[in-house]
Amino acid sequence: MLGIGTLAKKAFGTPNDRKVKATRPIVEKINALEPEFKKLSDEELIAKTTAFKERYANGESLDSLLPEAFANCREGARRALGLRAFDVQLLGGVFLHQGNIAEMKTGEGKTLVATFPAYLNALAGRGVHVVTVNDYLAKRDADWMGKVFTQLGMRTGVIYPYQPDDEKREAYAADVTYATNNELGFDYLRDNMKSSVEEMAQRDHFYAIVDEVDSILIDEARTPLIISGPSDDKSELYVEIDKIIPEVTEEHYTLDEKQRTATYTEEGNEFIERRLHEVGLLPEHQSLYDPESTTIVHHVTQALRAHVLFTKDKDYIVRDGEVMLIDEFTGRMMQGRRLSDGLHQAIEAKEHVEIQPENVTLASVTFQNYFRLYDKLSGMTGTALTEADEFDEIYKLGVVEVPTNRPIARQDEHDQVYRTEREKYDGIIDAIKEAHAKGQPILVGTTSIEKSEALSDLLKSAGVPHNVLNARHHEQEAKIVADAGKFGAVTIATNMAGRGTDIKLGGNVEIQVMEALDANPDANPDELRKQIEAKHVEEEKRVLEAGGLFVLGTERHESRRIDNQLRGRSGRQGDPGRSAFFLSLEDDLMRIFGSERLDSVLSRLGMKDGEAIVHPWVNKSLEKAQAKVEGRNFDIRKQLLKFDDVMNDQRKVIFSQRREIMESEDLADIVVDMRRQVIDDLVDVYLPPKSYADQWDVEGLHEAALDRLGLDIPVAEWADEEGVDHDVMRERIYEASDALMAEKTEAFGTETMRNIEKQLLLQTIDAKWREHLLTLEHLRSVIGFRGYAQRDPLNEYKTEAFQLFESMLNSLRLDVTQQLSRIRPLTEEEQAEMLRQMAEQQGALEASMHAEAPPDPLAAPLADRREGFDETDPSTWGNPGRNDPCPCGSGKKFKHCHGRLV
Template sequence: MLGALAKKLFGSSNDRRVKGYQPRVNAINALEAEVSQLSDEALRARTETFKQQLANGAKLDDLLVPAFATVREAAKRVLGQRHFDVQLIGGMVLHEGAIAEMKTGEGKTLVATLPVYLNALAGKGVHVVTVNDYLARRDAEWMGKIYNFLGLSFGIIVHGLDDEERQRAYASDITYGTNNEFGFDYLRDNMKYEVAQMSQRGHHFAIVDEVDSILIDEARTPLIISGPLDDKSDLYVAIDKVLPGLVKGDYEVDEKQRTVALTEAGNEHIEQLLREAGLLKDGDLYDSVNVTLVHHVNQALRAHALFTRDKDYIVRNDEVVIIDEFTGRMMPGRRYSEGLHQALEAKEGVTVQPENATLASITFQNYFRLYKKLAGMTGTAGTEADEFEQIYKLEVVEIPTNVPVARIDDDDEVYRSFPEKVKSIIKELERASERLQPVLVGTASIEKSEQIAEMLVAAGFKQIDFSQPNALDSLYSAARTGKSTKQFAVLNARFHEQEAFIVAEAGVPGAITIATNMAGRGTDIKLGGNVEMRVSIETAGMEEGPEKQAKIVEIEAEVARFKEIVLNASETIELEPAKGSRPAKTMTRPGGLYIIGTERHESRRIDNQLRGRGGRQGDPGRSKFFLSLQDDLMRIFGSDRMDGMLQKLGLQEDEAIVHPWINKAVEKAQGKVEARNFDIRKNILKYDDVMNDQRKVVFEQRRDFMRAASVRETIDDMRHGVVEDTVSRRIPEDAYPEQWDAAGLREDVATYLNLELPIEDWAKEEGIADAELRERIRKIADDDYTARIERNTDEVMTYIEKQVLLQTLDHLWREHLVTLDHLRQVIGWRGYAQRDPLNEYKQEAFELFDSLIGRLREQVTGNLMRVEVRFDQPPEDGQGFGQGGSDALPPPPAGFFAGQPQFAATDGDLAVAERNPADPASWGKVGRNELCPCGSGKKFKHCHGQFV
């Protein structure tokens, strides 16, 4: 009570923080008159002035007021848009590295230009992260006009770019792109073999648009770059044919935990089916020889019992495409791991792609924590504020709207069955269509959106075919005449190409749009329609001139008329029938966009996103959710008890229960789901942090190797380390010579150093000590390697050393990732022994990493102590260095051995050169930049070639 009183008197901490920005807002406004008097050239010149001030020691905070004033003026001139005061506050919040929660339609895209410009002045690159390629392109091209006007460059990172295009984009002052592309580029960069081939130039500052979607929803799944393993497609198909033989009692499904397991009877039944199919030949299913078969059976069972077509994935162009469970968007290129995707492909009868092994991986949490400063913006972050704070150290600041929200949010209506609910929704849509009020119908999956679409068609509605030209002409025509057309559009992952167009026109009078969670995030639904979208479509192909201008004026006038129709599409509801002379109670519901939710989602935030599509910029609007006890959330969280209770209370068919308590009960259930999901993500992150610490060490060491002109010193240290380890392993400390394992040491020296040494004879020498033995081996190994460098030339060996070191590190790191993944899957069983699985995982992961370092030393040393160089003529097809196998060395960088013949690493003794150094006639054609075959060590053009 005292807290509520204090909040009323002094405002919340959020209110106080927002007020704290007001002095700087006033200062920016005070500069507006001065800045507006500047010419375009003088305004642009301020950018160089700011950069010079930073070079002279000024801080970014010192430049905030003049820089924001400059961007506001540039936006007015280039886009015709002026930042509101609340947008200036949002820009300051982003600059401080926090999350700005701004309602839909408050202009977050424009807000971002303020901190982006200010931070780009430092010259270290600013990344703006969006949820899809369309928004990355749109926002970059739209806001890029401001940056270009002010003399800054911008680039776009989307799917399908080559390395050169990516490097140019990242070299720009500002780079727009999707979260997936930024993350994958980071992983790809750490698989390159030359610094010059890397794309990203650091992680200075990033602004994440739709930050809740990217950092919360998509954070469950790590980014993985994988490579193909052996093809087992026949096995997946064979097991999939067996699986339908199982009956319901053979397995148990836990929808809350998303798990499925065979029962005891199911184990016996599946064994029988596998034997009949000839797949199980030896022993029982759980014998060690059948461990692979068990894995495939479990994945096939998951594919059939837990994953639903058109909800979790869709089948398109002979492939299974994952659907994001939160946004409803397709995720092309993303595949489930551990054979699950192959199991789904077998289930759906499409081509089964080879299973992949992880080459590199990172979670979104750990990728975005690489940034020195991170900020985000969204309309819905408050419910996840704790997670943002704990995981990313990001504070959520709620920015007030420019105009108060006028949307009315009605209480939920709860029905007993799904058909009853849909029947009520259809009646609601018919009434809205009659008064020409546009409606956005939100669904939780493609499957549900298409079910409702089918029911609407059965009720006499007609689906708009966007593949036809002028698809919306009949809708526009009906709006002009004021008659209902009962037409609707479906927006889900199947129609994502038309997403922006469908959403842009969802505010036309009488429009009904059925959408999954994607709901066109990033595109405003403007009442009356979207002028820009209609102009771009209806004037396509028209030349600039009076005719085109007249068409634009006509469109603008019509959209304005349509907006008036929508604003006036209010509804008066009778709350209670009249009794005698007593007048009936009525309630007026406003016009504007009407949001209908067909079910509650697991997260309150997703529901708030849907509601937020209406009531933008002070527009009127209305929202209502229609629920049934058969909805996933209600069914999983105890609808059986509720159904019995409602029947006892006498709830009739087609009758709904409406009460604020229902809303609170549903929100409480959602809160529990959110907390459980947070715990899952937090637990995943704890384990990934262990791998991330190791990843940082490996990637940083790898970059150091790439930047170094030579890694000879590292190679020497590794060789000496191998000698030390080998001797220590075979000769115990303070042991007598007769206790030494001299024969084992000789074998180890032959294996790791490629040296045949008389270790047994040395061990018999009078008074010899392990230190002396160690020194002899080290000296002989060093001398042998020095001779190898002289034979193969220092330049060539310098290159080969770096490539062998990098390739061996990559190979061992990939094996390490697989081992850690397997360890993580089974470490939970340690809990039954009263041991903390996380601590056990940390300890074993450290031991595995220590083992990796030891094996790296041994393998690099063993390879380099055997490598020799063969001088051949370049192949006629123009192929370069070390072709012909996945383990061959990659080509050297451009210009490293320009014009020289091919060099190939071999695992044998020195390959005899076919050229005789003393006989120029045996040399054949020699490249101008090739080392002269005479053995002088000079390039051919500077030796015998100068006479040619």
């Protein structure tokens, strides 16, 4: 009897069916336009693109342009590649434009599908990013699909590692840019470390199409992208803390050698706090429990671990003034290996050797938060429905299953479950030999490289010739996958191997033609192609008769989606094929699922050695087990994201502030606001509101104004005047600081002063942000313990991270104000000395590079030297911009020559 849900689906169709049905009229419109676009010349196709851009600029929406733009793109692809997009490919393109994930089976032509929404959205002039899983695919797709965009009058760019900056900026400026997720994320971080807008590579985050979207947005989403660098030298801090630790007694801490942890007791915390106050490492008013103390708490904890958990000549040795770790299993020294998180530095302080700086995070972002920057996001994959909830919750992306161009003819067999791994492998070898004997190509999927190699050894023993995919070389991988559909081919692949390249029955004609041309460059390409195509027809016929591609899974993965990816390699474009999974009770997933009960059931059934159980209820149970594991992994990713969201909000504020500063010509207002905030804070501290003049700390205010504002003001005299209150004092300090900064501006020149303010602001923001990231890392590492006190670690983290961010902004204002108050123009002697040092450095650099020396800025006047230029008199230099040529005629930018700040 049918359930209510099943009856409703039969009557009204599934939500997916309704989406597909609603989109079909758009495809019919595109098809109706086809004859009209076929008549256009190549120049007229390009003219259409120009016309579409103008219509968009005049207010027409991309949705209304869609039918014509898709028709133009289809015709462009037909001429450039000889490929005419099927209706289902147009459907996929529409869903992508609408900001969905299009689930399209393997072999349905996803690479071509992406060109339609990419072309349409590129009409907006803001650039479209097409994201791939590896550099090989990014270059291949940009080269291949770039022909379509060129046919339509658009430029294509590709991003790859170690690309020159100028080339990278040009690639991002193209209409459509192909890149990997890693390069996009790293470029975003690098851009937000640049000091001018001109140096930034990415221009916008408008629209991204993510290929293999499940792999990028789910499988790789748990690993953040991090740019790290050496930290500031904190040697003194490690040394000072190390002096306190020998005074710590056993009552002050608890030790768990099994877990390798050491934590302070309440008594220990009180002792450490008192001693830190005494030595001046912790301000008097501050407690170890304050958010500002996170870093110092981290360091005293690591120092304790260094003393009580790490023993000299057992865990490490000291050789030539260096702490070297010892491998606990082999007893050998681990050259070049260092403990992270400041622990190695704490051991170096304990042993009184030179302390090496630790690496710190300069910038980081998770893929979830990077891809959520885009105004519109979409993706393609063969397997996304199983993760539809996660895509919706994290990225607000719907998943639409696009019908296949031809019905799927692949036979998916029930799983075969053996009692032991040995029996399973015997069954796998028998199945491979049986299929190989009739010439059926076989793709064997394994879950790890080790298991691939073990199976390869078994096949060698059985005398079955085969290929093992090596994921380290993508080009080679693509070739092996392309050959995996040949008659009698046996290919072993790990989880993700071969994605992005179709397994075509009888082999891949394109790759065979390229190989033949490489081997014989003088051959006629058209003749070669005819010969290869003729051979391919015969080969394909033999493979079809043998039953098409046989996909054999040697184990179930934690995620059913990855099993489906493997299964989907067979049966492309309506080809015949079959798939089967061979399992044993000793597989990881089966052990988690509870194989003991199953084992007893199988024993009672009286299963003989080498026999397998094949039953639909085993499949169902496994599916439930996989759903549980996937649910748990989703929860882990969700929790990680909640913590990262806290940092992400702060990251957005800092990055947008940096950009605003870089784009501003004049930052005087921002600098004045910062200075006034610092003055307000000083006045509130030393002259508390609603207090009497005799309660004021005028001496403290005088010293603070001198230290932080560079002002020597008669605070005591002002305080003695009649009618002078808190607000009057504030106004007078405002006036005095404004006058001082006006003098400095006059001395430097307005433009130079604005440049100094800009660079100082950017440098200080970057330094403070780096410190803040490190503090947040330390906070993350200890916040989990709050759970023991029945407090939610996430809420605690949010509260304390906000307080730390506020504290960082206060510190930023103070630092910028303090540094601006201290700068002064160089004296003539200092300028001459600086120029001499620069000339020496330049000479040394040129000598080391054996290069021909460029003109010396100290040499005789050059043709492009500013008239009347005097090395020692800045007033003769004019007002060059930071990036303008230096007026001395050296040919360098002003900021790298006479405009350097010292």
